[in-house]
Amino acid sequence: MLTGSYDLSLVLISLCVAVLASYTALDLAGRIARASGWGALLWIGGGAVAMGIGVWSMHFIGMLAFSLPIPLGYDLALTLLSLALAVLSSGFALALVGQERLPAWQLGAGALVMGCGIAGMHYLGMYAMLMQPGIDYDPVLFGLSLVIAALASGAALWIAVRLRKRTPYVRLMRAGAALLMGLAIVGMHYTGMAAARFPLGSFCGAAPSGLDSHWLAILVILVTLAVLAIALLTSILDARMEERTAQLAKSLAQANLELTQLALHDTLTRLPNRLLLEDRIGQKIAKAQRDGGHFALMFLDLDGFKPVNDAFGHHVGDQLLRAVAQRLRDNMRTEDTLARIGGDEFVLLMKLRDPEDAASVASQQIALLAEPFHVKGEELRISGSIGIALYPGDGQNQQELLINADAAMYHAKGSGKNAYSFFEQSMNTNARNHLQMLQDLRSALERKEFLLHYQPKFAAHDGRLIGAEALLRWQHPQRGLVMPDEFIAIAERTGLIVPIGEWVLDEACRQMSLWYAQGHHDWRVAVNLSALQFCHAGLVDCVAATLARHGLPANCLTLEITETTAMRDADSSLAILGQLADMGVDLSIDDFGTGYSSLLYLKRLPANELKIDRGFVRDLEQDSDDAAIVSAIVALGQALDLRIVAEGVETPRQQDFLTRLGCDSLQGYLLGQPCPPEQILKAATEPV
Structure with a gap:
């Protein structure tokens, strides 16, 4: 081998x-x-x-x-x-x-x-x-x-x-x-x-x-x-x-999940928002139509939240809303839905074995809210008003149920708050009016239905016309002339107050530029700023652009903000008012005496005038306390070198008292009622 x-x-x-x-x-x-x-x-x-x-x-x-x-x-x-x-x-x-x-x-x-x-x-x-x-x-x-x-x-x-x-x-x-x-x-x-x-x-x-x-x-x-x-x-x-493709797909899925979460949930409380709520109401309706049964829609509005928010600031208010959401969520079943659809408005959607169960659930929710909340070291107490709409009796779709539950809630609030109310058909008219008003309000700007009337302001010592306050009116095609107390609250709740407020500012400055061109260089036009408009990020730029657009000197414009708005977040208010003051705009603290001002902050505010609330002026002749308060406000304003304006003057005795007290200017029905701009010139030639 x-x-x-x-x-x-x-x-x-x-x-x-x-x-x-x-x-x-x-x-x-x-x-x-x-x-x-x-x-x-x-x-x-x-x-x-x-x-x-x-x-x-x-x-x-x-x-x-x-x-x-x-x-x-x-x-x-x-x-x-x-x-x-x-x-x-x-x-x-x-x-x-x-x-x-x-x-x-x-x-x-x-x-x-x-x-x-x-x-x-x-x-x-x-x-x-x-x-x-x-x-x-x-x-x-x-x-x-x-x-x-x-x-x-x-x-x-x-x-x-x-x-x-x-x-x-x-x-x-x-x-x-x-x-x-x-x-x-x-x-x-x-x-x-x-x-x-x-x-x-x-x-x-x-x-x-x-x-x-x-x-x-x-x-x-x-x-x-x-x-x-x-x-x-x-x-x-x-x-x-x-692996990279899988990682990218995972990241994309996560991003989509986060976007969906943001789109369907309230960013503050992480509760479902209106969009997700309406989807779940639709699911409940479909299930009830298929299998039978009942469910309740409870519209909950917090009583006393606004004073807390005003007194302690937005950061405490936000923490309180989170605490409310957590307390309500901890005491509900997993198959029910709790949603936040507005500032202090919540909706509870829940299945019922029997329609009468809704009353006991609403009572439990009211009792939960009555217990004190401890936020940022403060013990805060609020309550809730609840409106209840039942399916199938109180609505056939999401919109009807929400409108009717909202109407029932307003009925509970109007009946003394801290209570619940079932929807009744008699409330339907109010609910539909409310909805129609909102829909009409959304299109009022486009249709140019708003107009301004002006209430003249007079120098107290000689009765000379020194300007006017712009007052908003709505020339509704069916309702006629609608006063602001009928629609301003809706505008504030929906955020429409911001574009409406910008229109008011623009129109008032346009009219003032005409008066200025006619030689009234010593006049000022006063414009009220809502709380939402004051907090809006573009306010300062909007004021500057409006003045420039109409070629108007800044000192011809007076911006009025309420005492409560100015004190809501004092540091932030100081910054905004400081920018407006640097621009040369006149600043007025409206409704003074009705809020809870800190004199330390008031001294730092770059305001030019204090405006005494008409509530004190109205009972000036009968109530010695009101007279004392007005005297104190005038003395305080004079000490801080501020002009004093009194509104709501309706009698000669009120006029005489306020003039002798030292008020700089007056306005009220005795002196001149709100009127279209062309009639203001008549008041200029007719001294009081």
Whole structure:
């Protein structure tokens, strides 16, 4: 027998190639399992070529590592055929592990087919030497090599199925499994090689014209490493891209979730907002129509919240709203909905076993709100008024139920507050009027239905006309001339007061510019600012732009804000009033004496005048307390070097008393009633 020998360096290279090919196969199995359609077919085809070349080259390098004391060569056609067997076997294996499930019988059959393919590749590759006489094989070792091929194939398939999913440390586990698979493949090859017997006198028929073993070894190693590296790199890059895509999709989903949360929830309390509430009311209606049953819509408005907000500031008011929301939410069922739809307005949507249950629930809510709240070290007490609308009796859709519950709430508030009221049909007219008023108000600006009347202001000491206060009126197409007390509250609740207030400012300045052009340079026009308008971020810029647009000196404009508004957030008010004062605008504190001013802040406010509330002036002749209060306000204003204006003067005695007391200017029905601007000029020629 001819005695063969091995090139140790090539043996080690064959082992490395086997391990690398095994790792590539395991990685590709994971890619195929996550792909579908044409993508999966492409991965199977490309993976079959890469894995087949890897397995084949390991066997072929192992054969090239073997040498006999005779020249050796390999027939090209048979060598390529053995490579084709390796590629087909690899493709079969990858297609098998790409299935969603791999039952035991399929695993066994696949291991047998794949083992036969690998064994066929190996022994066909050895046959490519065309030995004469033919190679003699030891039956035991030959059979053992077949068994090893089948077992190695089965183990490879089982491991590939187990490691195809992306789990923590999966790459490390694949590396360990690849080492075991590589050792198994190498073991099968060298067992097959050990089974070969070469009789004395044998010669290699492929040596003269076949492939040269030295150069072939180098070529196979380079090509194999390149193919495996490309396949592995492609798989890794694709996995990275998939991870980034998955991360991007996750981030996008999270962003969409956050946007949905913002769109459907109140930012302060995190409760559902009106949009989400209406959707859930619709769901309740659909369920009640399908399955029967009742549910209640409870419209809750906080009593006493505004004084708290005014006295302690918005930051305390916001904390109080959060505390109210949390207390109500903690005492409701998970299937019910609590929503915040306005400043201090909440809505509770709840299923009822019986309509009468709504009364007990409303009583519980009122009792909860009656308990004191502890916010920022302050003990705050408020109450609630609740209006209840029942389905199906009090409305057929979301809008009707909300309107009717709102109407019932106003009835409860009008009946003394801190109570609940069920909707009654008699309230429907008021509710519809309220809704119609709101709808008409939204379009009043566009239709140019607003107009200004002006109440003249006179110097107290000589009765000279010194200006006028702009008063808003609404020329409604059906209702006629509507006074502000009928619609200002709605405008403030809906935020429409801001654009309406800007229109009033613009129109008053336009009219004042006409008077100024007529020579009335000592007149001032007074414009009231609502609390919302005063807090609006664009107020200062709006005033500056309006004055510039009409070419009006800033000192011809007086802006009136109530004492309560000025004291709501004193530091913020100081900043805004300071900017207006720097511009040259005249500033007046309206309704003085009705709020809770701090004299320290009042001294710091850059105001020019105090306006005594008409409530004190009205009872001046009968109530000595009112006379004392007015005297104190005048003295305080004079001490702070402020002009004093008294409004609501209706009798000569009131006029005389206020003039003697030291008021600088007066206004009231005795002196001049609100009138269109063209009639103001008559008052200028008729001294009081």
